Structure formats: structure tokens, C-alpha cells
Amino acid sequence: MKKYLCLVTFSVLLVGFSKAASGYEIKLTIKGVKDTIVHLVYYYGEKNHIKDSARVDSKGHVVFKGDETLPGGVYLALMPKKNYFEMIVDKEQKFSMETDTADFINNMSVKGSSANQLFYDYLRFVSAKGKMIGGIREEMEAAKGDAEKTKELKAKQVAIDTEVKDYKNKFIEQHPDELLTKIFLASWEPEIPEAPMLPGGKKDSTFAYRYFKAHFFDKIDEGRQVAAFSCVWGEDQNLYGKAHSTNTGFDN
Numbered sequence: 400m401k402k403y404l405c406l407v408t409f410s411v412l413l414v415g416f417s418k419a420a421s422g423y424e425i426k427l428t429i430k431g432v433k434d435t436i437v438h439l440v441y442y443y444g445e446k447n448h449i450k451d452s453a454r455v456d457s458k459g460h461v462v463f464k465g466d467e468t469l470p471g472g473v474y475l476a477l478m479p480k481k482n483y484f485e486m487i488v489d490k491e492q493k494f495s496m497e498t499d500t501a502d503f504i505n506n507m508s509v510k511g512s513s514a515n516q517l518f519y520d521y522l523r524f525v526s527a528k529g530k531m532i533g534g535i536r537e538e539m540e541a542a543k544g545d546a547e548k549t550k551e552l553k554a555k556q557v558a559i560d561t562e563v564k565d566y567k568n569k570f571i572e573q574h575p576d577e578l579l580t581k582i583f584l585a586s587w588e589p590e591i592p593e594a595p596m597l598p599g600g601k602k603d604s605t606f607a608y609r610y611f612k613a614h615f616f617d618k619i620d621e622g623r624q625v626a627a628f629s630c631v632w633g634e635d636q637n638l639y640g641k642a643h644s645t646n647t648g649f650d651n
Contacts, residue, residue, distance in 0.1 A: 423492040425463040431500030432459055432478050439463045440475040440483070447475065468492060471578055485522075487514045489578040517570075518579055524566060528559050535559075 425439065432455050439451040450469070455461040471489040476496075484503035486496060494511035504522045509515045535556050542548040567583045574580050594606035 421468055422466050423464065423469050423488070425486070425488075425492075426495035427461045427463075427476055428495070428497040429455065429459045429461070429476070429478070429500065430498070430506075432482075433457050435479055437461050438475075438477040440477045441470075441472055447477075449477075450474070473582070485518075487512070487518045487578055489514050491515075514577060514579065517574065517577060521566070521570065521579065525563060528563055531559055532556060 427437070429437070434457055435455050436452055437455055438449045439453075440447045441450050442448075451463045451465060453461045453463055469488045469492055472487075474486050474488050475483045476486065477483045478500075482500060484498060484507070491512045491514060494509065494515065496510075496512075496515065497508045499506040504519065504526050507519045507522075509519060535552050539549060539552045542552065570577075571580050571583055591607050591610050594602040594604070597603050
């Protein structure tokens, strides 16, 4: 089962503000972008909102700076033509990032923010797995009618899904205080066990639905303190390259 939820929709929202030193200063160097405006954008609900704007110089340098502490969450550096990359703003609010429009994720270099280093380690991992899944999908399309080949490819897909889940579980265990851990916990979905047998000898066809509904919020209490500024997407969207909102209704 898939889910897409923004934590702002919960009536029990606990917005976690970072306990960082006062003020923020985010320095970006973006190869392929110059002499234009870049916006620092945050998620809130199903929309994106502009927090700050600054001009990129002729060398691709831009600085977002303010006196207040930013609420923790996932932010975007939004460029012309809807190009963007993401960053985590949490306890460390004075850091620098350098990348290239040719490939934001794999060209990303981070200084002064362990949260973003971990974030981009994850993004590089899941991006590589997403490409593998794309290749499997193409093979499955070509293998239509070949039951044995299709079964083999589905097994490979399940193995990749398991690798991603294992990565997240290990991350949660090793980095319990990271904002990304809170996001993982908030996007957690219950593993549904095999349905029990009914007295008549048939499996309970409603068991999966009832189990999922009963356990949907099991991890939310642990993860809900992640700021409302982080939209949480389900496993499937992350893995197949649809990890982030394409809503272009940016509001000030």
C-alpha cells in the first residue's frame, strides 16, 4: 500500500524548531547557474513557500542569510525552469553546498552540515537503486508472456526494495537524533503478515486492510516532531524517482 502525507495534516502537529545558534547562513555554489535569482523554499502542507531569495553571481555563488533560526525541515534551492535540489536544515544552519546542474545529487559536496552529508549519501544510494528498478521495468516489459523471466525479475525488484528498507532501518538505528530519521519514521508503513484462515478454510480477505489501518500510526508518535516543513512520501515514490512535489504554486 502506498501513502503520501504531509505532517501538517495531523491535528497533533508538534513542529520541531531547531535549537541552533541564532540565524542562518547557507552558501551555495551551483555550476550551470549564474546571474539569476534563486529561492530558498520550504514545504508546508501540499504547497511550497518561498522563505528567502538571493541573486546568483557570475560564478554561481549565492548566499541565503537571516537573523532568525529556521524551523527544521527539508528545503529547496529553486532555480529558473523549475530546477531545484533539496537540503536539510536542522541544528546546523550555517553551511555550504556545491553542485552542478548536470546532476545535483551525484555532484553534491557539503561542508559544515553532517545532516546534509548523510542526506545526500542516502539520495545517491536510492537514486542508484531507482535506476536499477527502471532497468528491471524495461526488462519486464520486454519479457511479457515469459512467466519464468517475469518471476525472476520480480524477485530482483523485491530484493532491491529490501535493500532500501534495510538501509533506512540501519540509518534509524545508527542516527536516532537526525531529522532524516524522523522523516523515515513518519513515512514508515506496517509490514502486513499473512492473513489468518477463517473457520471455513479460506483466508480472511479483509485482514490486510484492517491490519494496515490498525498499525498505520505505530511509528508516527516517534516521527511526528519532524517539522511541518517536511513533506513525507511513501517508499514507492522515493524509490522510483518521484520523491518530491512538483507543485509549482510557490507562495511568499
